Each structure stands twice: as C-alpha cells, then as structure tokens.
Amino acid sequence: MKNKADVVIIGGGISGVSIAYNLAKMGVKDIVLIERDYLTSGATGRCGAGVRQQWGTKANCMLAKKSVEFFENAQEILEYDGDIEFKQEGYLIVGTTEEEAEQFRKNVALQQSLDIPARMLTKEEAKAIVPHLNTDVVHTATYCPTDGHLNPFTMTDAYYKAAKRHGVEVYTYTEVQDIIVKNDTVEAVVTNKGTIETPVVVNAAGGWAKEIGTMAGVDIPVFSRNHQILVTEPIEKIQGPMVISFSHNIYCQQTPHGAFIMGRGDKDATIGHDTHSTWQFLDRMAKTVTTLLPPVGDLRVIRQWGGLYNMSPDSQPIIGGTDAVKGFYMACGFSGHGFMLAPMTGLLLSELITGKTPSMPMDDLTLSRFDGKTIETKETSVV
Amino acid sequence: MKPENVIICRCSDVTLKELFDLFEDGYETFEELKRIKRVGMGPCQANTCGKMVQWEISKYFNIPLEEALFHNIRPLTMGVKLKAIGVQADEE
Numbered sequence: 001m002k003n004k005a006d007v008v009i010i011g012g013g014i015s016g017v018s019i020a021y022n023l024a025k026m027g028v029k030d031i032v033l034i035e036r037d038y039l040t041s042g043a044t045g046r047c048g049a050g051v052r053q054q055w056g057t058k059a060n061c062m063l064a065k066k067s068v069e070f071f072e073n074a075q076e077i078l079e080y081d082g083d084i085e086f087k088q089e090g091y092l093i094v095g096t097t098e099e100e101a102e103q104f105r106k107n108v109a110l111q112q113s114l115d116i117p118a119r120m121l122t123k124e125e126a127k128a129i130v131p132h133l134n135t136d137v138v139h140t141a142t143y144c145p146t147d148g149h150l151n152p153f154t155m156t157d158a159y160y161k162a163a164k165r166h167g168v169e170v171y172t173y174t175e176v177q178d179i180i181v182k183n184d185t186v187e188a189v190v191t192n193k194g195t196i197e198t199p200v201v202v203n204a205a206g207g208w209a210k211e212i213g214t215m216a217g218v219d220i221p222v223f224s225r226n227h228q229i230l231v232t233e234p235i236e237k238i239q240g241p242m243v244i245s246f247s248h249n250i251y252c253q254q255t256p257h258g259a260f261i262m263g264r265g266d267k268d269a270t271i272g273h274d275t276h277s278t279w280q281f282l283d284r285m286a287k288t289v290t291t292l293l294p295p296v297g298d299l300r301v302i303r304q305w306g307g308l309y310n311m312s313p314d315s316q317p318i319i320g321g322t323d324a325v326k327g328f329y330m331a332c333g334f335s336g337h338g339f340m341l342a343p344m345t346g347l348l349l350s351e352l353i354t355g356k357t358p359s360m361p362m363d364d365l366t367l368s369r370f371d372g373k374t375i376e377t378k379e380t381s382v383v
Numbered sequence: 384m385k386p387e388n389v390i391i392c393r394c395s396d397v398t399l400k401e402l403f404d405l406f407e408d409g410y411e412t413f414e415e416l417k418r419i420k421r422v423g424m425g426p427c428q429a430n431t432c433g434k435m436v437q438w439e440i441s442k443y444f445n446i447p448l449e450e451a452l453f454h455n456i457r458p459l460t461m462g463v464k465l466k467a468i469g470v471q472a473d474e475e
C-alpha cells in the first residue's frame with residue numbers, strides 16, 4: 001500500500017468511483033480509493049437502479065438532468081467493454097389525490113423550466129403507457145420519457161476501469177479507521193493496512209458518512225435507515241417505465257434482464273446500519289404491488305434484501321468541503337437518489353477540489369446550508 | 384481446453400476466460416463475480432457452478448478452498464407468488 005497520496009477517497013460505491021474518475025481526468029495524480037468491502041457493497045449494489053429527472057427541487061432536477069446526459073454517452077466516454085444497460089423508457093409517477101396532483105403540477109412546471117421533458121397525464125393516458133396499471137387507485141400521473149434504468153454493477157465497473165486506466169489505485173477490503181487532522185487541516189488517513197499521508201480526503205462512505213465525518217471532527221447532519229427491496233423471476237418484457245407512487249409507497253420496474261425489482265420506504269425502520277430483510281416488508285410490498293399493478297402479483301419473488309438510505313435534512317445531497325477542516329470534502333446525504341446523480345457528484349466535487357468554477361450553483365448542496373438556518377427548500381418527491 | 388471454450392456458469396453463459404478477466408481486473412470473490420457477470424444468479428442458483436467457481440478462485444489466488452467463500456444466500460430460498468403473499472397478508 002502507498003504511504004502518500006494527493007487525494008484519498010473513502011468509499012467504493014458509485015460516488016467514490018465517479019469522483020476518482022473525474023479527478024483523474026482533470027489531471028490529479030496519486031489518487032487512492034479505499035473500500036472496506038468490495039465495490040458496490042454499500043447502497044450502490046442494493047439500489048433500485050432507477051434514473052429519474054422528475055424532482056421537486058431545482059438542485060435535484062439539475063443534478064439528475066446533467067447526469068442523464070452523461071449516462072446517454074457513458075459507454076463511449078468511459079470506453080467500457082461491458083454493458084451499462086441504460087434503458088430510457090421513462091418513469092411514470094402516479095398519484096392518488098387532487099392534493100398530490102397539485103404538487104405534481106408544480107413539479108412538472110419546475111422540470112419543464114429546466115428543459116426536462118416531463119408532462120402531466122390523465123390516468124387513461126397513464127394506462128396507455130402501462131396497460132396493467134390499475135387506474136381505480138390512480139388519480140393523475142406525470143411522465144418523463146428520458147428517465148429510466150441503469151445497471152449499478154456495470155456502471156460502477158465502467159467508472160472503476162476508466163479510473164484505473166487514468167492511474168487511480170483502488171484498495172478493496174481495506175477499512176478507514178481514522179483521519180488525522182492537525183491545525184484544522186487533513187494530514188493522513190489511517191487504515192487497517194497502513195497510514196496514507198494526504199492533504200485531501202473525500203468522504204464518499206454512503207451510510208457511514210457521519211462516522212467518517214466524526215473521524216475528522218466534522219459534524220454532518222445525516223442519518224442512515226434501512227430500505228428494503230425485492231426481485232422476482234425474470235419474464236418476457238411487459239413494462240417499459242418505472243412505475244412509482246409516493247402515496248402508495250412503491251417503486252417498481254422491469255429490468256432489461258426481465259426481472260421486476262420493487263421497493264418501498266418504512267418510516268418506522270430504526271435509524272442505524274441494520275440492513276436486514278423482514279417478512280413485514282414482503283407482506284406490504286406484495287399487497288401494494290398486487291393492488292397497483294395486478295398482473296405483477298403472478299410473478300414469483302425470488303429474493304429480498306435491504307440497504308441504507310443516507311438522509312440529509314432536506315433530502316438533497318451534501319457535496320463540497322467545509323471551512324472547519326481544510327482538505328476534507330464530502331459527497332453524502334443522497335437520501336435515496338445518489339446512484340442516478342453520480343456523474344454530477346463526481347464532476348462537481350472534482351471541480352471544487354481542483355479550484356475550478358463548479359458547473360452549477362452549489363448553494364443548495366453545501367454543508368453550510370444547514371448552519372443554524374431553517375430549511376426552506378425540501379425535496380418531498382421521495383419513496 | 385482453452386479457457387474461452389469452458390463454460391463455468393451455464394445459466395448465465397459465463398466462460399472460464401471471463402472469470403480470469405475479472406480476476407485480472409481486481410475482482411477476487413464470488414460476491415464480486417456474481418454482481419458483474421451474474422455467475423450463479425440463474426435458475427440453478429449456483430448449484431451447478433458454485434463449487435467450480437470456488438475452486439477457480441482458490442487456484443488463481445493460491446488460497447485454501449475454504450477461504451474462497453461461497454456467495455451470500457438471501458431469503459427467499461424458493462420463489463413464491465407475490466399474489467399469494469398479498470392474500471395471506473390480508474387474512475392476518
């Protein structure tokens with residue numbers, strides 16, 4: 001293991017590999033990425049693989065839109081030999097009440113103002129897109145045709161291989177145990193396999209971002225919670241878009257492989273690092289999906305698992321540094337949508353680290369936005 | 384036989400050569416292999432290829448077979464129709 005680096009990135013999820021790749025591409029040398037387990041072992045490899053631009057805050061919309069533009073060309077840009085399986089067949093968001101429809105109208109107006117091709121749909125129009133949708137439990141919908149699906153494993157692999165070609169060193173099965181800070185400046189990262197001196201450390205530790213912050217003496221207002229998900233047997237293609245509903249508490253899509261993956265949130269799940277599967281989840285998920293998408297009920301569920309959402313107070317990510325500790329940067333608090341935002345996470349953080357002007361306004365993404373202030377913009381379009 | 388002509392995982396159609404390529408890329412465990420190439424994720428659920436994959440890991444990295452861990456098996460162990468679970472949940 002190296003004992004000196006210019007940048008040490010903690011976390012081998014989609015954020016970590018995207019940051020590594022972007023930094024290397026901007027010419028930073030001596031980049032080390034450290035992952036406790038294997039790449040994608042955190043939330044990235046447990047996620048729903050959904051990519052959507054239909055958000056309720058400007059920052060989330062912009063992050064998602066620019067990331068989609070990258071995904072559309074990622075295969076070529078990263079010169080990947082595998083298949084990232086980016087399938088743009090849309091997200092159909094269905095609501096149940098007039099009140100929800102009102103929120104949808106506001107969201108769509110915001111999205112359209114940012115050139116995101118989303119639109120309102122009647123429930124009949126929604127059914128034309130997903131014929132097995134049970135419109136008895138749907139009021140209105142919104143749809144964006146360029147949203148879709150992306151394979152978390154191969155997307156991470158694509159970034160990883162490109163980063164390696166640019167000289168990034170990746171240490172898997174290596175755990176960060178401490179961060180040494182002197183005179184409010186990062187000096188080194190301590191792992192179970194040795195210490196690496198570095199002026200810059202990036203916290204991309206997903207569900208453990210708060211603990212990494214504590215190591216450096218930075219208090220990050222995030223917490224983690226288990227979110228469960230399941231997968232069915234694969235069948236022939238019957239559903240193009242992801243179907244999602246905040247009021248029904250479900251997201252459900254058919255992957256290019258043919259399997260359906262679906263999940264829902266549980267506000268009562270304990271805060272912490274537990275990622276167990278429960279029969280309660282399976283019961284509720286089965287009921288919800290058979291109500292909203294009845295024919296999907298005929299599929300056999302073959303596996304379920306859990307993963308961590310790392311929640312920020314406004315459900316927008318925290319991307320950037322902090323005045324408190326020089327050289328400490330973070331990309332966390334993705335609140336359940338960090339997979340789809342990774343291209344921008346990597347780009348923005350690399351711009352900040354190398355002293356460039358960020359590609360979009362950062363005001364809603366800084367850690368300091370929470371400094372004793374009341375939260376004005378909050379993302380509510382989350383499952 | 385050439386590694387590209389040896390099928391290790393029949394369900395997901397993965398050759399020994401592809402396994403070797405993954406090892407070269409820095410992937411060392413069953414957990415990693417299955418995520419990228421779906422090794423052991425098909426209908427047989429690694430009942431056919433599992434042991435062979437462990438064996439190849441052990442040989443390539445020169446580690447004892449016991450250390451070339453089998454992949455993590457999650458619930459359910461057998462497919463159940465969602466509808467059947469939903470109905471059952473209603474009755475409770």
Ligand SMILES: Cc1cc2nc3c(=O)[nH]c(=O)nc-3n(C[C@H](O)[C@H](O)[C@H](O)COP(=O)(O)OP(=O)(O)OC[C@H]3O[C@@H](n4cnc5c(N)ncnc54)[C@H](O)[C@@H]3O)c2cc1C
Nearest residue numbers: 011013014015036042043044048050176206307338339340
């Ligand atoms: C069930 C579920 C469904 C989801 N669905 C979607 C979706 O459809 N679309 C979407 O965009 N997002 C989704 N998300 C959210 C998404 O998965 C995350 O926001 C995203 O993967 C975060 O990536 P990351 O790289 O920041 O973190 P992670 O992928 O969690 O990576 C962090 C890594 O840091 C490592 N680490 C932690 N501590 C240490 C340490 N001390 N030393 C070394 N390494 C360490 C961990 O092992 C881990 O691999 C979902 C999440 C869950 C749980």
